[in-house]
Amino acid sequence: MLTRLNRDLQDLKDGKPLAYILGSWEFYGFSLHVSPAVLIPRPETELLVQSALDVLSQRKSPAIIADVGTGSACISIAIAKNQSQASIIATDISYAALEVAQKNLTRYALKSRVHLLQSDLLSSVQGRFDVICANLPYIPTAALQDLPDLRHEPNLALDGGEDGLAHIKRLLKQSTHRLAPRGHLFFEMQFDQAEALQQLAQLHFPDAEVIIKHDLSVHDRLLVVHT
Secondary structure, three states: OHHHHHHHHHHHHOOOOHHHHHOEEEEOOEEEEOOOOOOOOOOOHHHHHHHHHHHHOOOOOOOEEEEEOOOOOHHHHHHHHHOOOOEEEEEEOOHHHHHHHHHHHHHOOOOOOEEEEEOOOOOOOOOOEEEEEEOOOOEOHHHHHHOHHHOOOOHHHOEOOOOOOHHHHHHHHHHHHHEEEEEEEEEEOOOOOHHHHHHHHHHHOOOOEEEEEEOOOOOEEEEEEEO
């Protein structure tokens, strides 16, 4: 016990996030298993969950939802536990991340309602969704070098390519064929990407309502598209 405590203290001194040392983290009122295979859930992503729940609460029929890049399944779990009729497909390209997600779904008895699928975004998914949610990698590759606090988290979940938008651009394009009529998109983004993403969203969904929502720090944080 003492040996493990000393090791944990040394890891903490070396900058390893407390969440990975504890093996769990809180998100939207739920305790989730986390490991270095997944991004640590952050309060900013709760804006995405709440925005999706606000839309889902107005529906009269059960929704079919895609959670793209699910990681720990934090978004799927928060939505599913608050929308008992929702059915969710949660995808991730990382098998190790899906193993973490599976543990969390088992813990909250959601395996029958949240279905995990290894996929590059929605490339392996058929059908249409009423809601598509995504917290994809959105940090520009070069900027990661200046963010040493993130060095313990998976690069696969952080690196958004040269402009930080590589994955979001691809998912927006895929969504034109995967979003049901009168559907909704919720994409988390970096604070300085709003203008570029608004233009991209309007290009792919010219008749849609496109909204940028701010987080608690009044930073642009969420792209919302209502078709």
